[in-house]
Amino acid sequence: MAIALEGANPLGPSGNLPRRKRVDRAMRASATGAALLAVAVLIIVIASIVGKGASALSLDFFTKAPPLDGAGGGILPEIVGTGLIVGLATAFALPIGILIALFLNEFASPRVAYPIRLALDLLNGLPSIVIAVFVYGLLVIGSGQKGVDGSIALAIIMVPLIARSTQEVLRLVPQSQRDASLALGMSRWRTTLGIVLPACLSGIITGAVLAIARAAGETAPLLLTTSFFNPNQGTTANLFGQAIPNIPMEIFTQLDQASPADHARAWGSALVLVALILLVSVTARVLLARSRRKMQR
Amino acid sequence: MRVSTQTVTAPGAISGNRGRADRYGDRALLGITALASLLVVAVIAFIIYQLIDGAEMSMSTFGIAFVGHDIWNPVLNNQNGVFGAAAFLYGTAVTSAMALLIGGPIGIAIGLFLSLLAPRRVGAVIGPLVELIAAIPSVVLGLWGVLVLAPAMRTTIQPAIHDVFGWIPLFGSPSLTGLGLFTAGTILTIMVIPIIASISRELFLSVPKELQEGALALGATRWEMVRGVVLASTRPGLAATLILGLSRALGEAIAVLQVDGGGSSSSISANIFGSGDTLAARIANAFQSPTSTLESSSLFYLAVILLVLGLGTNLAAQLIVRRTTLGNQGAH
Numbered sequence: 001m002a003i004a005l006e007g008a009n010p011l012g013p014s015g016n017l018p019r020r021k022r023v024d025r026a027m028r029a030s031a032t033g034a035a036l037l038a039v040a041v042l043i044i045v046i047a048s049i050v051g052k053g054a055s056a057l058s059l060d061f062f063t064k065a066p067p068l069d070g071a072g073g074g075i076l077p078e079i080v081g082t083g084l085i086v087g088l089a090t091a092f093a094l095p096i097g098i099l100i101a102l103f104l105n106e107f108a109s110p111r112v113a114y115p116i117r118l119a120l121d122l123l124n125g126l127p128s129i130v131i132a133v134f135v136y137g138l139l140v141i142g143s144g145q146k147g148v149d150g151s152i153a154l155a156i157i158m159v160p161l162i163a164r165s166t167q168e169v170l171r172l173v174p175q176s177q178r179d180a181s182l183a184l185g186m187s188r189w190r191t192t193l194g195i196v197l198p199a200c201l202s203g204i205i206t207g208a209v210l211a212i213a214r215a216a217g218e219t220a221p222l223l224l225t226t227s228f229f230n231p232n233q234g235t236t237a238n239l240f241g242q243a244i245p246n247i248p249m250e251i252f253t254q255l256d257q258a259s260p261a262d263h264a265r266a267w268g269s270a271l272v273l274v275a276l277i278l279l280v281s282v283t284a285r286v287l288l289a290r291s292r293r294k295m296q297r
Numbered sequence: 298m299r300v301s302t303q304t305v306t307a308p309g310a311i312s313g314n315r316g317r318a319d320r321y322g323d324r325a326l327l328g329i330t331a332l333a334s335l336l337v338v339a340v341i342a343f344i345i346y347q348l349i350d351g352a353e354m355s356m357s358t359f360g361i362a363f364v365g366h367d368i369w370n371p372v373l374n375n376q377n378g379v380f381g382a383a384a385f386l387y388g389t390a391v392t393s394a395m396a397l398l399i400g401g402p403i404g405i406a407i408g409l410f411l412s413l414l415a416p417r418r419v420g421a422v423i424g425p426l427v428e429l430i431a432a433i434p435s436v437v438l439g440l441w442g443v444l445v446l447a448p449a450m451r452t453t454i455q456p457a458i459h460d461v462f463g464w465i466p467l468f469g470s471p472s473l474t475g476l477g478l479f480t481a482g483t484i485l486t487i488m489v490i491p492i493i494a495s496i497s498r499e500l501f502l503s504v505p506k507e508l509q510e511g512a513l514a515l516g517a518t519r520w521e522m523v524r525g526v527v528l529a530s531t532r533p534g535l536a537a538t539l540i541l542g543l544s545r546a547l548g549e550a551i552a553v554l555q556v557d558g559g560g561s562s563s564s565i566s567a568n569i570f571g572s573g574d575t576l577a578a579r580i581a582n583a584f585q586s587p588t589s590t591l592e593s594s595s596l597f598y599l600a601v602i603l604l605v606l607g608l609g610t611n612l613a614a615q616l617i618v619r620r621t622t623l624g625n626q627g628a629h
Contacts, residue, residue: 020521042427138347
């Protein structure tokens with residue numbers, strides 16, 4: 001940002017109006033240009049994913065396992081695996097995230113809440129590879145990779161996201177509703193679970209769905225926790241016994257292969273993953289905006 | 298009358314049973330939510346402990362000099378291996394700096410556009426589109442980087458830059474594969490733009506409208522108003538925003554690993570078109586198949602460095618935000 005375009009006092013008179021107007025127009029044009037550039041990048045990336053991935057899609061792609069050699073086959077085990085790993089991660093992260101948000105918003109004094117908010121922000125800012133190394137050192141060393149290890153790593157990533165989005169909707173519940181419930185003799189915990197939580201349930205769920213969309217694309221944690229699997233094991237639900245195939249790892253490993261058929265499957269997998277994530281997050285965003293409007297009314 | 302107070306729960310006539318249940322209920326809910334919150338603090342402490350514990354062997358072998366030397370070779374020193382982080386620190390610094398230098402201004406400009414310049418309807422379309430960039434998984438961005446961006450880098454972009462700026466050592470001979478630190482930096486730029494754009498947009502929206510209108514009423518042009526009022530009053534917040542973008546760029550492992558062209562060897566070269574490796578990418582690359590316990594421990598050491606950088610950048614951003622919001626409250 002060329003902040004020093006003019007003299008030291010931007011609001012002072014310079015007397016050169018045409019020049020000031022030219023600068024103004026140039027800066028506004030470049031801000032617009034930056035926004036258009038970002039949109040262009042998005043379009044280029046999405047267009048390549050769709051263009052190169054669409055040809056890989058077929059019924060087989062969704063219903064068959066990857067071939068042991070050559071082309072053909074599909075990514076059914078990977079789709080199921082991603083669903084299972086992320087599902088279990090959500091089962092871990094959702095209750096914890098909601099409880100944290102309740103504590104921060106309903107119970108904690110500012111002095112107690114500050115260090116916990118800070119811890120949440122720090123956890124949110126940690127590189128996912130660091131969380132992956134942590135889970136690897138904690139669970140994978142010694143006992144080998146398991147699907148559940150991946151779920152735990154993803155859950156650590158999801159908790160701060162869910163806690164934050166839940167706090168935001170909790171803040172929208174009018175204090176008067178809590179006061180009314182307490183004044184009627186309801187206890188604190190009944191008020192919280194019976195009045196406050198139901199009032200913002202839809203907001204909590206959309207926040208959780210956004211966290212799921214984020215976790216579904218995470219690759220670094222899965223690389224260390226659930227990436228070595230037997231290629232002929234096919235579709236499995238055994239999260240607690242072995243590593244589970246998943247879409248991000250499929251993209252990652254197929255890219256390392258030299259053959260165009262493998263690259264085609266990587267593009268196809270990428271298209272499935274991106275379509276899933278975009279669909280989920282766009283729907284969630286629309287719902288979130290709607291429920292916010294409803295609550296603010 | 299004991300029976301009726303239990304069935305008909307009239308206010309003010311709560312039975313002893315119900316009162317006790319509520320007392321326990323209150324305590325239980327407070328306890329369980331507090332426990333969940335403590336869990337977050339515990340996890341962070343446990344992460345720090347676990348990583349340092351894993352790195353202990355490497356730390357006692359190489360000490361702090363690990364950070365300063367650039368050899369990562371498992372067979373040197375009688376097959377014991379010699380490991381150092383300098384090459385990865387260099388790769389991390391180059392790619393993150395590139396992301397911040399290019400992505401920072403673009404992200405802030407988008408934030409300005411969305412908050413102050415764009416008509417509401419245009420902003421309502423472009424804002425979410427920019428945020429969608431952040432929703433693309435890094436592994437997919439890396440795939441695109443290898444198969445689409447890298448060929449373009451090799452044939453067009455890097456030769457063009459080399460022709461014009463080749464006299465600067467940074468822009469040496471173009472990469473033969475199109476992969477390398479420059480390509481990795483480009484991918485990171487794409488990743489930090491939506492983050493910086495969306496935080497700075499919120500920041501600009503928080504600038505009081507009266508101040509902006511005051512400047513315009515005094516005859517300032519729109520850009521002069523932006524510079525003198527909006528940017529001037531959000532400077533600390535912008536610094537925090539850039540630090541958060543930096544923190545994102547530092548820690549990205551997968552996409553960088555895919556496009557940085559770094560193999561098993563590592564070296565520091567001034568030419569940013571060349572291949573390289575970052576801390577995060579090297580951890581992701583080598584963690585599965587370390588050749589020795591010392592290499593494994595050295596990878597934990599790299600993770601400790603990354604952890605320190607991650608915690609440091611985020612703490613700095615939080616402190617800036619906290620200090621400025623407190624300062625603002627004091628001023629009112």
